[in-house]
Amino acid sequence: MIRPHEEKVPSYLFAGDDLPPTQARDLLRERFSANFDLVLPPAGPIRVDGAKHLGLMFGGMAILWRQMYVHGITRGAALIRSSQIDHYILTVSLEQKGPTLHVFDDGRVLEQRAGEPVVLDMARPIHLDIQSGTDLTLFIPRDALDELLPRRLDLHGVKLQGTVAALLIEHLRTVVREGSGLHPAEGQLLSRSTLHLLAACLAPMSNSMALARPQAEHLLVRRIGQYVESRLADPDLSVEQLCAAFDLSRSSLYRLLEPMGGVAAFIRERRLSKAHQLLAGAQERVHLKRVADEFGFRSAAQFSRAFHDQFGYSPSEARGWIAPLADSSSPLQSEARRFATWLYSLHH
Structure with a gap:
């Protein structure tokens, strides 16, 4: 434990x-x-x-x-x-x-x-x-x-x-x-x-x-990720913005992020990861419309669909994932969840 x-x-x-x-x-x-x-x-x-x-x-x-x-x-x-x-x-x-x-x-x-x-x-x-x-x-x-x-x-x-x-x-x-x-x-x-x-x-x-x-491309991807995470609330974050910020052509940007699923997937996954972090730490009800607005989704329905596609469960199931240990009803399930929570907290 x-x-x-x-x-x-x-x-x-x-x-x-x-x-x-x-x-x-x-x-x-x-x-x-x-x-x-x-x-x-x-x-x-x-x-x-x-x-x-x-x-x-x-x-x-x-x-x-x-x-x-x-x-x-x-x-x-x-x-x-x-x-x-x-x-x-x-x-x-x-x-x-x-x-x-x-x-x-x-x-x-x-x-x-x-x-x-x-x-x-x-x-x-x-x-x-x-x-x-x-x-x-x-x-x-x-x-x-x-x-x-x-x-x-x-x-x-x-x-x-x-x-x-x-x-x-x-x-x-x-x-x-x-x-x-x-x-x-x-x-x-x-x-x-x-x-x-x-x-x-x-x-x-x-x-x-x-x-x-040379690790230039790997470092550039990390810098782009940091830039995206600083602008998560902007639903209009675009390829053009990223190209201008990093002095890249569209083809260069697409080639750079293709291993991550492409530009749109790269941005969406960072939005969803931060949203998951917020929901996982919440101990009270969170309004999905507020979460959607905060992380650049145009509606709660769009956010919920994207969240389920990414993680395989709904935003409501993620709420309180990092919960007080005493809240668990099953000792065995709690033990499994404790380990995952422990590693999760290491990098969020």
Whole structure:
């Protein structure tokens, strides 16, 4: 469970022993659904006895230790667009029965063995096949790490090696073991030291042209996203405005945003993500007409249709999604929702 306390960093603890095999599949998927698709063994009851998750959130970062079952994790284009999380993740296999396999869009396959840290970019597709055992996952704000590096690097699928990487693993183990008693101010300091240690692992790689290839288009897409989010209430936000603001031709803008579904989808998804954030935190009734106006939709009906198309449920179902923990009627469903809420709060 999450144990909020104003004098300690937020922490999270989950044990799978209480999950009935007939419900485990759906509950586990719900735990990951905001950011990942969970791939489990073929249909039928599954047992996750002995599975445990322990997490801490500190200084804009989060770390998750898992004792787990055989499963896969994917993050495709639809989830990348809908969650809009802008983090790196560092995964470390600690003790596993076999290597974790990373499969990339270009066909490359990376084997990650115990003790090998790998960096992944959550703005890029992810597919992992994971064996039973234990691992660590660190969620890292992109800007916080990028500003410590000598140049922009393509870190997706980078395996860290050497003495500093070994020190980083021991540091993360200590964070999990001792971090639950941290004061939030100490968590901020710990976050900075963790970032600097990770940057030290990456610094020797900065001279590699394969890693340091130009990132101009990726950075431009992020700047366009920030521009759009500053003008969400403008229903007339247009291609012409974006072209003028960034000195782009129409064809260049369309080519740049085509992987995100096009210009209109890019704008709509940012509007809907911010609207979801507002509704998820609401504990009282919210008038949909006001939400529609605030986020640039011409009517409540248009907003409701777009919201359902994007998330698969209605705005009224999203209201109060980040709810007080005591409001849940089912302990098992509440436990699944707590984890998703915890990660959701990391990037909103």
